[in-house]
Amino acid sequence: MRKNTYFAQLSIIQIMASSYKVIIDTLSNLDLSPINEIFLNDKILKIVHAPREDFEIFYRLFKKLAKNVFDIQIAAGICDFGKYLSYSDICSKICLVHIDKTYQRSDWLKRPINANMLNYAIKDVEYLEPIYKVLQQIIQDNNLQNEYDKQIKSLLNIENYIINVQKAWQKVRFNNHSESFIHKMKIMAAYREEQASTIDLPRRHFISDEELVQICQYLPTSNKDFENLKLNSRYLSKQKYRTQLADLCLAIQELGE
Structure with missing residues (x-):
């Protein structure tokens, strides 16, 4: 789960193999290497x-x-059940069962986990195998294997899981797409990504997209400049981050951007 952190946090692992069901508490300082062996x-x-x-x-x-x-989820999309369906929607469409989502947004990092939450968690894997059998048969009967393989290959592309600060600007919402502005945004978005990952904070909690756009527009280089922008991020009230951003803004100005 990911709530107030940059990186998703592991709480539990649910596994079902035939009739064997298990929930692993990953906050119990367990050796997870056997899980990795299964994954690989x-x-x-x-x-x-x-x-x-x-x-x-x-x-x-x-x-x-x-x-x-x-x-x-990929398979359901290919088989025309609908793209990006939730697990409960797939269960409803294929297994005709209703999954109660009451505990979906619960705090799974809190211990102990109550019995109702554990029961909900195990249902997350209970219907995976029967759903797989239905979808795999449809894929096979309709010659959809190549399309499925193409999409699963994209999911398993290792580049998706490596932090690439040079592409961070693509995650920012902004309207000015001039070459000059994009150049500034690439620099500022890379900085935000580096800092957010370092302190394990969601990027928009560190600096919002709107604030990033303002910084690119006005290139503040002094405390007075920052104060005039009336930025809301509490991190931008700290001298450490103001100095780092001011240095970046000065460098951009010196390049004549």
């Missing part, structure tokens, strides 16, 4: 739903991505 074993099929955030966590832990993965 290409003879073991891992059936998952929208695992991007999970894979981010495991890549950060083990520097490798899972092998032999079947993502039911």
